Amino acid sequence: MTPRKKLEGLVAATVTPMTPDGRINLSVIHQYVDYLVSEQNVKNIFVNGTTGEGLSLSIQERKQLAEEWMCQGKDKLDHVIIHVGALSLLESQELARHAAAIGASGIAVIAPSFFKPTNKDELLGFLQKVASEAPTVPFYYYHIPAMTGVKIRVEELLDGIREQIPTFQGVKFSDTDLLDLAQCINKKEREQFVFLYGVDEQLLSALAIGANGAVGSTYNYLGRKTNLMLQAFAKPDLALARKYQFLTGEFLSFVIKLGFGVAQTKAVMTSVSGIPMGPPRLPLVGASEEFIAKAKAKLESIVWPDGD
Numbered sequence: 001m002t003p004r005k006k007l008e009g010l011v012a013a014t015v016t017p018m019t020p021d022g023r024i025n026l027s028v029i030h031q032y033v034d035y036l037v038s039e040q041n042v043k044n045i046f047v048n049g050t051t052g053e054g055l056s057l058s059i060q061e062r063k064q065l066a067e068e069w070m071c072q073g074k075d076k077l078d079h080v081i082i083h084v085g086a087l088s089l090l091e092s093q094e095l096a097r098h099a100a101a102i103g104a105s106g107i108a109v110i111a112p113s114f115f116k117p118t119n120k121d122e123l124l125g126f127l128q129k130v131a132s133e134a135p136t137v138p139f140y141y142y143h144i145p146a147m148t149g150v151k152i153r154v155e156e157l158l159d160g161i162r163e164q165i166p167t168f169q170g171v172k173f174s175d176t177d178l179l180d181l182a183q184c185i186n187k188k189e190r191e192q193f194v195f196l197y198g199v200d201e202q203l204l205s206a207l208a209i210g211a212n213g214a215v216g217s218t219y220n221y222l223g224r225k226t227n228l229m230l231q232a233f234a235k236p237d238l239a240l241a242r243k244y245q246f247l248t249g250e251f252l253s254f255v256i257k258l259g260f261g262v263a264q265t266k267a268v269m270t271s272v273s274g275i276p277m278g279p280p281r282l283p284l285v286g287a288s289e290e291f292i293a294k295a296k297a298k299l300e301s302i303v304w305p306d307g308d
């Protein structure tokens with residue numbers, strides 16, 4: 001792993017491979033890393049997040065997964081960010097210490113979502129107690145209000161955050177409120193922070209506002225195409241960048257109408273990569289055969305600008 005290179009570009013929110021009987025399947029992670037690097041040109045990962053069913057895993061499983069990703073990613077990946085958020089502060093702290101001990105390049109924390117923080121100070125209090133357990137590890141706040149129900153504006157949260165969390169590095173921003181994202185970026189003292197966007201179907205808009213990169217589920221299997229979008233945006237060739245975004249959007253809009261979530265992401269990833277990702281864990285249930293066939297046909301029907 002290349003340590004401490006500033007995080008930018010694409011980060012794959014990894015799925016957690018499972019065996020048919022629902023246990024975590026560490027044996028395919030080696031193959032998964034190679035696939036991301038060589039087939040998708042993606043060298044950053046976000047482990048045990050939403051896509052990774054992090055909150056449905058036991059603490060022991062989360063540690064085992066983090067260790068395996070770190071071990072298999074050594075010398076191949078640039079950044080391994082471990083999501084250590086949990087409902088219990090103590091569990092979150094334990095995971096943060098563990099991530100630090102195994103040399104993770106960053107940790108991220110989601111807002112607790114059963115008993116929820118009701119204002120900025122309560123949220124910051126929780127985040128600070130976790131971050132301080134890993135005092136040398138870059139810390140990211142993981143904002144995903146549609147899942148957590150915690151709608152505290154990030155713009156507000158960031159005011160003076162480094163005073164409380166010296167390791168604060170940035171935000172994984174998984175929300176469609178681009179005004180909030182823009183206001184986060186539009187502050188001089190925040191130039192040092194990294195903003196990673198998490199709604200894959202509208203990444204181009206976030207890039208235009210100044211996002212540094214993206215964390216998402218589709219970069220597992222559309223990483224190479226999205227990297228071409230990033231290149232077109234940087235050139236700048238906006239017309240080409242739009243083509244890529246529209247085609248990703250066409251696929252996502254198709255599968256969202258069929259019902260799309262983590263279970264379906266696992267199925268698509270299995271089908272595209274050939275690596276058996278297995279079923280999701282209850283309460284999620286596996287994608288139907290009909291979904292898998294339709295999603296595969298849709299993906300194969302897309303004609304990308306690079307001719308692939």
Ligand SMILES: CC(=O)N[C@@H]([C@@H](O)[C@H](O)[C@H](O)CO)[C@@H](O)CC(=O)C(=O)O
Pocket residue numbers: 013014046049050051052174198199200201215216217218252
């Ligand atoms: C709600 C959700 O799962 N959002 C995904 C997106 O990548 C999402 O799958 C994509 O935009 C398709 O809607 C990511 O933001 C989640 C993520 O990065 C994670 O797994 O931590």
